Structures are given as structure tokens and as C-alpha cells.
Amino acid sequence: xxxxxxxxxxxxxxxxxxxxxxxxxxxxxxxxxxxxxxxxxxxxxxxxxxxxxxxxxxxxxxxxxxxxxxxxxxxxxxxxxxxxxxxxxxxxxxxxxxxxxxxxxxxxxxxxxxxxxxxxxxxxxxxxxxxxxxxxxxxxxxxxxxxxxxxxxxxxxxxxxxxxxxxxxxxxxxxxxxxxxxxxxxxxxxxxxxxxxxxxxxxxxxxxxxxxxxxxxxxxxxxxxxxxxxxxxxxxxxxxxxxxxxxxxxxxxxxxxxxxxxxxxxxxxxxxxxxxxxxxxxxxxxxxxxxxxxxxxxxxxxxxxxxxxxxxxxxxxxxxxxxxxxxxxxxxxxxxxxx
Amino acid sequence: xxxxxxxxxxxxxxxxxxxxxxxxxxxxxxxxxxxxxxxxxxxxxxxxxxxxxxxxxxxxxxxxxxxxxxxxxxxxxxxxxxxxxxxxxxxxxxxxxxxxxxxxxxxxxxxxxxxxxxxxxxxxxxxxxxxxxxxxxxxxxxxxxxxxxxxxxxxxxxxxxxxxxxxxxxxxxxxxxxxxxxxxxxxxxxxxxxxxxxxxxxxxxxxxxxxxxxxxxxxxxxxxxxxxxxxxxxxxxxxxxxxxxxxxxxxxxxxxxxxxxxxxxxxxxxxxxxxxxxxxxxxxxxxxxxxxxxxxxxxxxxxxxxxxxxxxxxxxxxxxxxxxxxxxxxxxxxxxxxx
Numbered sequence: 001x002x003x004x005x006x007x008x009x010x011x012x013x014x015x016x017x018x019x020x021x022x023x024x025x026x027x028x029x030x031x032x033x034x035x036x037x038x039x040x041x042x043x044x045x046x047x048x049x050x051x052x053x054x055x056x057x058x059x060x061x062x063x064x065x066x067x068x069x070x071x072x073x074x075x076x077x078x079x080x081x082x083x084x085x086x087x088x089x090x091x092x093x094x095x096x097x098x099x100x101x102x103x104x105x106x107x108x109x110x111x112x113x114x115x116x117x118x119x120x121x122x123x124x125x126x127x128x129x130x131x132x133x134x135x136x137x138x139x140x141x142x143x144x145x146x147x148x149x150x151x152x153x154x155x156x157x158x159x160x161x162x163x164x165x166x167x168x169x170x171x172x173x174x175x176x177x178x179x180x181x182x183x184x185x186x187x188x189x190x191x192x193x194x195x196x197x198x199x200x201x202x203x204x205x206x207x208x209x210x211x212x213x214x215x216x217x218x219x220x221x222x223x224x225x226x227x228x229x230x231x232x233x234x235x236x237x238x239x240x241x242x243x244x245x246x247x248x249x250x251x252x253x254x255x256x257x258x259x260x261x262x263x264x265x266x267x268x269x270x271x272x273x274x275x276x277x278x279x280x281x282x283x284x285x286x287x288x289x290x291x292x293x294x295x296x297x298x299x300x301x302x303x304x305x306x307x308x309x310x311x312x313x314x315x316x317x318x319x320x321x322x323x324x325x326x327x328x329x330x331x332x333x334x335x336x337x338x339x
Numbered sequence: 340x341x342x343x344x345x346x347x348x349x350x351x352x353x354x355x356x357x358x359x360x361x362x363x364x365x366x367x368x369x370x371x372x373x374x375x376x377x378x379x380x381x382x383x384x385x386x387x388x389x390x391x392x393x394x395x396x397x398x399x400x401x402x403x404x405x406x407x408x409x410x411x412x413x414x415x416x417x418x419x420x421x422x423x424x425x426x427x428x429x430x431x432x433x434x435x436x437x438x439x440x441x442x443x444x445x446x447x448x449x450x451x452x453x454x455x456x457x458x459x460x461x462x463x464x465x466x467x468x469x470x471x472x473x474x475x476x477x478x479x480x481x482x483x484x485x486x487x488x489x490x491x492x493x494x495x496x497x498x499x500x501x502x503x504x505x506x507x508x509x510x511x512x513x514x515x516x517x518x519x520x521x522x523x524x525x526x527x528x529x530x531x532x533x534x535x536x537x538x539x540x541x542x543x544x545x546x547x548x549x550x551x552x553x554x555x556x557x558x559x560x561x562x563x564x565x566x567x568x569x570x571x572x573x574x575x576x577x578x579x580x581x582x583x584x585x586x587x588x589x590x591x592x593x594x595x596x597x598x599x600x601x602x603x604x605x606x607x608x609x610x611x612x613x614x615x616x617x618x619x620x621x622x623x624x625x626x627x628x629x630x631x632x633x634x635x636x637x638x639x640x641x642x643x644x645x646x647x648x649x650x651x652x653x654x655x656x657x658x659x660x661x662x663x664x665x666x667x668x669x670x671x672x673x674x675x676x677x678x
Contacts, residue, residue, distance in 0.1 A: 233646035
């Protein structure tokens with residue numbers, strides 16, 4: 001279901017003052033999305049503030065069930081609880097919801113979309129479209145073109161995820177802990193269960209009885225749904241590292257058809273949303289520091305895995321706030337309105 | 340070949356002022372190794388300094404070809420070039436060399452030893468025994484008991500390696516870069532090709548034409564040699580992270596026999612040099628911050644990998660300066676003298 005063509009749309013941003021919400025508003029402006037009216041919404045905690053859009057300070061409104069009257073597109077990034085409660089209200093009011101939380105992703109009547117991979121699924125929405133998890137988005141952008149050519153059977157992925165994936169308060173925590181430690185004070189973690197500065201935390205999201213975290217299971221379940229292939233096997237280890245912005249992933253794949261590293265690089269260099277950044281002889285490989293603020297998914301360190309017949313290793317890095325969240329959501333909105 | 344039993348041994352430490360050399364001297368003291376005379380050796384750059392051993396300041400001597408007369412055990416940790424030049428000189432002078440560099444590891448007449456795994460190989464030495472690479476040591480300590488029970492066919496490993504693996508100057512660089520960035524100055528990397536603070540560098544050691552780094556190939560070649568099984572397949576991605584001490588590894592294994600997570604935990608809890616630290620419900624898992632200064636290899640996040648029939652994921656963390664280098668070397672020395 002596409003949207004009725006209009007010269008401009010009323011766009012609500014739920015969680016407008018958060019790390020992703022702020023980025024969403026920036027991306028709407030940068031990409032000159034046809035916004036007629038922007039309605040920044042947040043909890044009462046953030047009321048009284050403003051957000052800046054096209055040079056204008058727009059007051060943040062308190063989210064309520066009456067917030068969505070006349071809204072065409074509602075971008076949600078305020079956590080799963082808020083999405084569960086308010087996305088159906090927004091949809092009922094006539095908005096198309098693009099939800100960045102995990103609340104609706106696995107519902108069968110909610111498309112889970114990465115435009116480079118499965119734009120066609122958008123047509124099936126019933127008022128809510130889900131934006132996938134950040135670590136899944138960048139992986140499927142890099143893997144879909146290889147899957148189309150050689151069919152991926154199995155993925156073993158290990159992530160190095162930045163604190164901005166948790167939100168603004170986690171970015172502040174990394175900063176504060178680092179300052180404290182450099183001043184010979186103790187770090188006092190509040191957002192994370194343990195110190196994140198100068199440490200690695202092998203836990204993202206809650207644990208399930210299987211010993212996997214929810215984040216790790218998202219990488220399996222969401223990848224299958226987005227790729228439209230339930231036969232793909234995925235096993236993941238997701239780890240938080242002391243990086244502000246940019247998620248990195250060591251991705252090992254086994255394919256049905258043989259792909260050489262050169263073939264994989266050639267396929268990826270033609271792929272939408274991908275940049276191949278791979279010249280080891282000149283120390284060219286993607287790093288989170290370099291991709292922060294970039295739209296593309298960067299792939300480097302492409303090499304054949306000699307431990308199996310048809311194996312490849314890749315190093316995949318993207319800005320988790322942009323392609324991993326805000327940009328992907330705005331791209332979905334762009335597909336909706338292009339008519 | 341064991342060593343002649345003596346009440347005390349003359350021990351030389353080559354690279355005595357480096358990150359690993361300092362740790363070696365600490366471990367000799369902590370473990371009350373029977374040192375009669377300690378001879379700290381270093382390049383002329385470090386001459387004039389002292390090292391502290393058993394409360395005594397011992398002058399650092401400049402390494403020369405005459406340094407090894409009367410030395411029983413020569414612990415080398417001053418880089419591959421120094422080892423290539425001086426290890427044969429030391430061995431010829433009658434010392435047994437325990438070399439922490441990559442210079443001799445893959446020589447067929449040089450045992451490559453992790454005492455918990457292949458102590459028996461020490462007997463075959465011809466004057467030089469090699470200490471494996473840090474990232475390999477902790478992995479094989481954790482995997483050997485599982486291999487003995489279920490035979491490991493393939494390992495997919497991704498590392499999160501601390502800067503102390505590079506040396507003291509890299510630890511200083513992480514500190515200086517962090518301070519500069521917090522003061523809104525630019526980071527100016529010297530030891531690493533790029534900023535390490537708040538970043539991940541997917542390069543450890545030099546690149547080979549295959550696209551793999553030497554570090555990644557060490558994890559294949561050294562694992563096979565230490566485990567004494569050339570059929571084990573290993574594919575590795577090694578990454579430097581902004582952590583001072585402690586390497587972490589996401590290890591995925593495929594075994595010939597099925598191992599449940601409970602069986603693996605039970606085997607590992609009996610294994611020498613291993614501590615199982617695995618209770619997700621109570622957020623118990625190993626982190627580099629906690630293992631710094633510890634002797635054991637910590638294993639957590641043990642879980643069955645459902646993407647293949649006989650798969651397991653593990654998270655393996657150890658102090659790279661201790662078990663990954665100094666402690667392992669002193670353990671080898673301990674085996675030599677226990678007669």
C-alpha cells in the first residue's frame with residue numbers, strides 16, 4: 001500500500017530528543033524529505049524543549065493518544081513499550097508507522113524492511129512497518145547481493161557494537177567513565193551492568209534461557225524475514241565495545257556456490273548502499289571512526305575462508321544511528337511516498 | 340630433554356623493561372621460581388635502568404652475544420629480530436631459550452608449548468622452546484579439553500585484542516589519545532596506523548597476499564602445531580580494541596561428536612588452567628577488565644550453536660600479558676626444571 005501522493009507530509013517523530021530521534025530529524029532535513037509539518041513528540045520528561053529543523057526551533061510535544069490526528073507518517077524510536085502502546089493508535093488515526101523498536105518486527109502482518117534488500121515488502125503493510133535492528137540492517141545490506149548470487153547457507157557473526165546503539169545516556173556514560181578513570185576515580189556504571197570504558201561487554205539486551213541474548217536472536221530471526229529465506233542459518237555473538245558511533249561485524253559465510261574474494265568484491269562494488277573499502281596493502285579497511293556520519297555500509301577485509309569449501313570472511317561497518325536506524329527509517333518513508 | 344636439577348638457576352630476561360619482560364620478572368617472583376641470579380637484558384636504549392626483583396633493584400645490562408655465559412634459562416621477549424639473532428647464541432652458550440616472539444614457532448625442531456595442552460613436547464627441544472602467540476594460547480587452553488572429548492573439526496574465531504599485546508608504547512598511546520580526545524584535541528597515532536581510542540582496528544600484524552594478517556594465520560598454524568592435529572580447520576578475524584589488558588575471543592566450534600553446553604561446561608570446569616564463568620541469568624560472563632592480573636583462561640557464554648548439528652559458541656578471555664605471554668613462558672620454565 002503506497003501513500004496518497006501529496007506535495008508535503010505531516011511527519012511525527014516519537015522519541016524526538018533521543019539519539020536516533022535527533023538523527024531522524026537531521027536525515028529528514030538532509031534528504032529534503034517533503035515534510036510539511038514536523039511534530040516532535042517525547043515523554044513529559046523532555047517536554048518544554050525544542051528540536052531544530054530547517055533552522056527553526058520546534059517545540060517538543062508530550063506524546064499522548066491524541067498526538068496523531070492528521071499525521072501521515074509517524075517515525076517511532078522511543079523503545080518497545082511506547083511502540084506497543086502508541087503505534088496501533090497512530091495507525092488507527094491514519095498514519096503509517098515506521099517503528100524502530102523490536103515491538104512489531106516479527107509480527108507476520110508487519111513488513112520488516114531494509115529498502116536495498118526487500119523494498120517490495122512495504123506494499124503489504126497494514127499501518128505499521130518495522131525498522132530492523134541496527135546490527136541486522138548493516139549485515140543484510142552487505143550479504144543480500146552475495147546471497148542472490150551464491151546462496152548463503154550459514155552465517156557466523158561477531159559484532160563490535162558502539163554505545164550509541166543503547167542511546168544518548170550510554171554515550172554520556174562512556175564519556176564520564178573515561179574521564180573518571182583518567183582522573184584515577186572509579187567508574188560508576190549506571191546504564192550498563194559493568195564498566196564499558198576500556199572494556200568489552202559480551203551482552204547486548206537480555207538473556208534468553210538458551211544462553212543467547214535477544215540481540216543475538218534478532219540477527220537470526222530478522223535476517224531470515226528480511227532476506228525472505230527461512231533456510232539461512234545464523235549464529236551470533238554480540239558484544240558492546242567502547243566506541244561512540246559505528247557498529248563493526250566480523251561476518252563469516254558459507255555459500256552454496258563458490259565465490260572468490262574478487263567476485264565478492266565485484267558484486268559488492270555494484271550493490272546499492274554498499275561501499276567496498278578493501279585494500280590491505282595500503283591499510284584500507286573500514287573502521288567505526290571513519291563511517292560515523294556516513295550513509296553506506298562499508299565492507300572490507302574480504303577474503304576466502306579456506307577452512308571450508310565455499311567460505312568467505314568480511315568485515316562490515318556502518319553508522320548504527322544512520323543506516324542502522326534513522327536513515328533506514330527515512331528511506332522506508334521515501335519508498336512510501338514515491339508513489 | 341629436562342634440565343639438570345639445581346637448587347637455583349641463572350635466568351636471563353631479554354627485553355626486561357618491556358610490557359611482557361616486566362611481567363615475566365613479576366611472575367618469576369610470585370611463583371617463587373628457583374632463581375639464583377636474575378640477569379635483566381635490554382637494548383642500549385634501556386641501559387642504565389633497573390628492574391625490581393624480590394625487593395632488589397637489579398641493573399639492566401645491554402644485550403650482547405656475551406650475555407649468556409652461565410645462563411640456564413633465557414626468557415626472550417624483545418621481538419622476532421632480536422630472537423632470530425640471539426636465541427641461537429644463547430642456546431649455543433648452554434641456555435635453554437624460551438622465546439616469546441614469532442621467530443621460531445613454526446620451526447619443526449622447536450617445540451611450541453602451552454603446558455596445559457602439550458607439555459610432553461618440551462622433551463624434544465634442541466635449545467629453543469617457543470611460546471605461542473597470546474591469542475592462540477588462551478584459545479587452545481579452552482579448546483583442548485573439548486577436542487579431547489569431541490574432536491574439533493573447525494574453529495571460527497574473532498578476537499578483541501587489547502593494546503598491551505603490542506607493548507608499553509601502545510598502552511601509552513591509548514592513554515594519550517584518550518586524553519587528547521577528551522580535551523578536544525586530535526589524536527595523533529604513532530604506534531598504530533589509525534586512532535585506537537574509541538575505535539576498532541581490524542588489523543593485527545602485517546597483511547599477507549591472501550588478505551589475512553599474520554596474526555590470523557598464527558591462530559591457524561600454531562593451533563594445529565600445539566594441538567598436534569593438522570586436520571583442525573581454523574579461520575580467524577583479529578581486531579584491536581581500546582582495552583588496556585585482556586584479550587577476548589568469540590569462538591565458534593564444530594565438533595565431530597555432539598557436545599551440549601552443559602557437557603562443555605562440565606568438561607571445562609575440570610580442565611587445567613580454565614575457569615568457567617558462565618551464569619547469564621546473573622550477568623556472569625568474563626570481561627577483560629576482570630581477568631587482568633589473573634592466571635586462568637576464563638570461559639563464559641557457552642551455548643549450543645543451532646546453525647549446525649554439532650556446534651558450540653564460547654567467549655574466552657584471558658590476561659594476554661600473563662597466560663598469553665609471561666606466565667606461559669614461566670610455566671614452560673617450570674616444566675623444564677621440575678626434572
